Amino acid sequence: MARGGQGTQAGEGAAAGSLRHLLSVADLGADGIAEMLRVTDSFVEVSERAIPRVPALRGKTVVSLFFEDSTRTRLSFETAAKRLSADTMTFSASTSSVKKGESLRDTVETITAMGIDAIVVRHGSAGVPWQVARWTDAAVINAGDGWHEHPTQALLDCYTIGQARAGAASDVEKVFAGLRVAIVGDVAHSRVARSNVLAFAALGAEVTLVAPPTLLPPSLAGWPVTVSHDLDAVLPGAEVVYLLRIQRERASEALLPSLREYTAGYGLTRDRSRLLRPDALVMHPGPMNRGVEIAAEVADLPCSVVTRQVANGVAVRMAVLFLLLSHPAQLEPGVAVDG
Numbered sequence: 001m002a003r004g005g006q007g008t009q010a011g012e013g014a015a016a017g018s019l020r021h022l023l024s025v026a027d028l029g030a031d032g033i034a035e036m037l038r039v040t041d042s043f044v045e046v047s048e049r050a051i052p053r054v055p056a057l058r059g060k061t062v063v064s065l066f067f068e069d070s071t072r073t074r075l076s077f078e079t080a081a082k083r084l085s086a087d088t089m090t091f092s093a094s095t096s097s098v099k100k101g102e103s104l105r106d107t108v109e110t111i112t113a114m115g116i117d118a119i120v121v122r123h124g125s126a127g128v129p130w131q132v133a134r135w136t137d138a139a140v141i142n143a144g145d146g147w148h149e150h151p152t153q154a155l156l157d158c159y160t161i162g163q164a165r166a167g168a169a170s171d172v173e174k175v176f177a178g179l180r181v182a183i184v185g186d187v188a189h190s191r192v193a194r195s196n197v198l199a200f201a202a203l204g205a206e207v208t209l210v211a212p213p214t215l216l217p218p219s220l221a222g223w224p225v226t227v228s229h230d231l232d233a234v235l236p237g238a239e240v241v242y243l244l245r246i247q248r249e250r251a252s253e254a255l256l257p258s259l260r261e262y263t264a265g266y267g268l269t270r271d272r273s274r275l276l277r278p279d280a281l282v283m284h285p286g287p288m289n290r291g292v293e294i295a296a297e298v299a300d301l302p303c304s305v306v307t308r309q310v311a312n313g314v315a316v317r318m319a320v321l322f323l324l325l326s327h328p329a330q331l332e333p334g335v336a337v338d339g
C-alpha cells in the first residue's frame, strides 16, 4: 500500500501537529510520537476532572467506521471525541447499506458528503485506511487494518510505559533508551505487534519477539528485533512483557498443536510469573484470553497495567483527534485544550 506501506522501519515521520491523517506509526517517527505523548499528558489531566470535558473540538464531527468487531477501541475513540465536545456518528457494517451491497468507496463518499471532519476506520483488510484517505477530505485515523497496523494502540502503550516508569511523558525518550521489551505470542497475525515494534524501536527500546515459529511472520527482514523461542530465558531480563492474544478469528489456532501446549510454552502462567523482574510491567492490548496467554491471577497482579492501558487510550485518542483537527496555532499547552 502507499504511504507508510507495509514497511517496518519508523521513518523520519512528521511533526504530529502537521499531520493530516494517522495511518501508521511510521507517519510520526520518534519526534512525532514524543509530541503526541506530551499532548496526551494534558488530556490525562482533563480526564481526571470531575467533568472531563473541554470545548476544543466543538462543531467538529467524528465518524467511527467499523467493519470489524471492537469494544474498547470504538468506545475509546467515541469517548475521546465526546470529551473534546465533538459530535460523533457511528457506522457499523452489520447494520448499514454495506449489507445491501454498497461499496466501501460509496460508503466513504456518502459519509463525507454529510460534512464530517474525521473518520476513524477499522477494517479486516490491510491498507483500507490509506484507500479511505484518498476518497475523503476528512482526517483519517487507522483504528486497526487487518494484520497490519494499529497506531493508536502503540501510542497508548508507549504512554503507559512512560507513565509507569517515569510518571510523565516528557521523560519518554529516557525511559525507552535501551528498554528491554519482550512481545510474546501471536505476532504473525497481530497489528498491535507491528505498530508496537515500530514505536518501541523508534524510541530506542530493544525488542525481542517470543513466539513459536508458526506464529512469527514468514520473514522478519527489516524488523528491528531479535527473536527467541524460549520465554523462560527471556523473562528474567525483560522490563516490559507485552502479551498478545491468539487471534482465533485469523485461524491462528490451527498453527498450534493445542492451546494447552501453547500455554505450557508461551503463556505467562503463575509459575512463570516468578521469573519476572520485581520492576517488570505486564501489558496486554485486550481482549485477554485468561488461562491461555496469561493466567487469570497474573492479569490481576500489581505489575499488570492492563486497565491503565485502557484508561490512557482515551487520553491518547483525545490527543490524536485534537492534533489532527485543531489549528496548529492552538497547540500551546493550556490554550486550546480549555477553549
Ligand code: NCD
Binding pocket: 072, 073, 144, 150, 153, 191, 192, 244, 245, 285, 286, 287
Ligand atoms: C487488538 C486489536 O483489535 O487489534 N485489540 C484492541 O484494539 N485493543 C488486539 C486483539 O484483538 O487481540
